[in-house]
Amino acid sequence: MRRILLKWQQLILSLGCLILIVSCQNSYSATNSSVLTVATDPTFIPFEIKNAEGNLEGFDIDLMNAIAKAVKLTVKFESLPFDGMISTLQAKKVDAAISGITITPERRQTVDFSRPYFKAGLAITVRADNQDIQDIKTLQGRKIAVQIGSTGADFAKTIPNAEIRTFNSGPDFFQDLLNGNVDAAISDAFATIYAINNGKLKGLKVVTNLLTEEYYGIATPKNSPHLDVINQGIAKILANGTYKQIYRQWFNTEPPNLPESAPHS
Structure with missing residues (x-):
């Protein structure tokens, strides 16, 4: 009887270890996926828009693709209305959102932001x-x-x-x-x-100068495992000149210096 109980205990322990290993593997693959699902609203010229062929283009689109390339990720864009992005991020239905989203204290309460990638107003x-x-x-x-x-x-x-x-x-x-x-x-x-x-x-x-000074950031769900990687990508394209090249292409001028964090946010 003791031998039977011992065998059952060993079997249960083995099954427990197997479940733990599978769970860890699934968690690892979820947080280390090579595909990043990114929401965007294709009505914000020149940051994102659909061209005549129905393909996405714009400053944000080029920037996001450059960031992904720098950190060896693939971007899958999903079109969403702007006012639905924060709630979609909260529900973790997408990995990130880029659509001229201003970094604000109020938004920081519900989502996380990358370092600033654009100075606006x-x-x-x-x-x-x-x-x-x-x-x-x-x-x-x-x-x-x-x-x-x-x-x-x-x-x-x-x-x-x-x-x-x-x-x-x-x-x-x-x-x-x-x-x-x-x-x-x-x-x-x-x-x-x-x-x-x-x-x-x-x-x-x-009719007037800028009313405000704002900074755009790439938004992610709270405590996203992708945020550090996105920030690494931004840092890389700022350092290697890719950011400057994209900015010149869309705005025909030199980009301003960007802070590592948004002031007053």
Whole structure:
């Protein structure tokens, strides 16, 4: 009887060890996968957009692919609305998100961010013939268009008596501005100026200097095993000149120096 019990104990112990080994192997493969699933919203020119063939292109797309190449990963992009990215990251349905996401203290409460990869800021956009709106003070009591979930939407809330209208994407609220349904829009300065200069937003103009100084980061779920690797990739392309090459290609100017962490975030 004791021999039978001993054999059963040995069998149970062996099975336990086997389960532990398989579990560890599965965990290792999950955190060391060579494929990185990255969410992006392809409506944010020139950071991400679908071209005529339906393929993704843009500064963020080139940057993410360069980061992945530097650390020997493959990127699989998934298109998502901007306002759904944080919740998708929280649910761990994607490994990361890149879409001009500003690093803020509020967002840091629910997701983690890479080191900054882009220095940005908000600007006011109006119709080209508008002479009334020149600064924040002249936005008071006006109809202002913003994108849902953006820092532009947060900023607009601070303007007294403003009527804020929210949209899912930049093309939607810029069209409303052109149609005269709103007086102004608050959005990313670089994306707006790029679109105006390239003829995508004819009839609009940016009327003031940057309202804010912001930094974009690549967002990941909290405690993501991929974050360190992403940061390593950013550091590599900053050091080897790849970042500068991509920045020049999309903005036709030299990139600013980037801090290792976003100030005030």
